[in-house]
Amino acid sequence: MAAISRQELELPGWPQFGDEERGALIRALDQGQWWRIGGSEVDEFEREFAAYHHAPHALAVTNGTHALELALQVMGVGPGDEVVVPAFTFISSSQAVQRLGGVAVPVDVDPDTYCLDPAAARAAVTARTKAIMPVHMAGVVCDMDELDKLAADTGAPILQDAAHAHGAEWRGRRVGELGSPAAFSFQNGKLMTAGEGGAVTFPDAGQYETAFVRHSCGRPRTDRSYLHQTSGSNFRMGEFSAAVLRVQLARLDGQIATREQRWPLLAGLLADVPGVVPQGSDARCTRNPHYMAMFRIPGITEERRNELVDALIAGGLPAFAAFRAVYRTPAFWESAAPQESAEDIARRCPVSEELTRDCVWLHHRTLLADEEQIHLVARIVAETVAAVGSGV
Incomplete structure (x- = not known):
């Protein structure tokens, strides 16, 4: 390709x-x-x-x-x-x-x-x-x-x-x-x-x-x-x-409508990429403004995920490593911290531990692009995951 x-x-x-x-x-x-x-x-x-x-x-x-x-x-x-x-x-x-x-x-x-x-x-x-x-x-x-x-x-x-x-x-x-x-x-x-x-x-x-x-x-x-x-x-x-x-408020409805049209396309394309799992939703959420286009690569290491994000950025995508679990930051422990350790919290937060390692997001302006561009975005993700994420 x-x-x-x-x-x-x-x-x-x-x-x-x-x-x-x-x-x-x-x-x-x-x-x-x-x-x-x-x-x-x-x-x-x-x-x-x-x-x-x-x-x-x-x-x-x-x-x-x-x-x-x-x-x-x-x-x-x-x-x-x-x-x-x-x-x-x-x-x-x-x-x-x-x-x-x-x-x-x-x-x-x-x-x-x-x-x-x-x-x-x-x-x-x-x-x-x-x-x-x-x-x-x-x-x-x-x-x-x-x-x-x-x-x-x-x-x-x-x-x-x-x-x-x-x-x-x-x-x-x-x-x-x-x-x-x-x-x-x-x-x-x-x-x-x-x-x-x-x-x-x-x-x-x-x-x-x-x-x-x-x-x-x-x-x-x-x-x-x-x-x-x-x-x-x-x-x-x-x-x-x-x-x-x-x-900005007057612009919002039109932008949400575009992102709601584009996300199913991008999510479907990403779901076809081996190793990639797009964020799901809830049918009761009847309007999603799509602040981010989020996806996971289960099994990837945090170091390899970060390399993947760097490669996506080099490919022209506004990509970011997802949030780190709050208790995995020094700031969380600076004041008014709970009376338990980070490892204690981690044991009851296995999903957050995984997301800290394997989640990536693209800025919502990605979803304001036309359909041809959405296909290009998915292609860049696919090629980058295949190259950088080969160690999954």
Whole structure:
């Protein structure tokens, strides 16, 4: 088979932007008020984002990590409280807990969807559990039926980490209408972006108002005497970011539609590659925005997987090694660590251990390419796995 030149592969760039974003920035500039208290862009973005996700309330913040931290604080998480998190996730899921002095309790994930395993979460709940944090991995919504039952049975509420799930649906319902807070990220690689940024949707007006005060240094909206009511920090989003995000939100539906069309094609092609297993889904996840195109190569070593990723990048693909299990990082053990070793956790997280070694993902801009390009992507993966992954 002839080698593919990088010139043949023409994937869309990211972020995608145009005159609409430029116009929005000028609009924000011309206000003459560039922070949320005096301007209107953040307020309008919050209304539009909440409506899009069918949520009663949305609060825009500085980034997705702060969104998680703020939501956990509003839910009452503090020193010594336990929060169940997936072992396989980006480190912000656990660090947001630990920044509040809470103990992140990693549990295993489903081998097909890579989402939090409800049975493993149930086994990890104790009298000290203050919250359960499912991560909608790569846009696949977690089993919210079982997790909602778990929350009802144990009294430990759900906080959805929806950093990958803008526009996702579970049984036809958007993430914002599932009855629990959801935290989103607008970091540069996310499904909609202003470089950085985040948001939390809330089902409850009281939680939203508490979050607003805490995200503004504990200061109420109308305060003029610096009478700070509660502890907090400055997590306020600026007007320029919100202006860009309003346009990015308007682009989102069309991009999701394209990715939903392209993923079945790419997944089918990847499934035909010897040794490659694409991420699965759940039929109850009725809309998947596909933050990543993820696949596994079971049996490969971590070193060989990393070599494979390097080779894919050399072939022109935006490829990444998947997340390392959070307990396999030095950062996890720096503060508020659980009273067990990494090996103890690993014994109850075999799937996360495997994903740490054998999982690869391609950036979602891959799925915005046309069908011819999708075939080229699969061909590059096949040839690279055959060459680099021959030691599997």
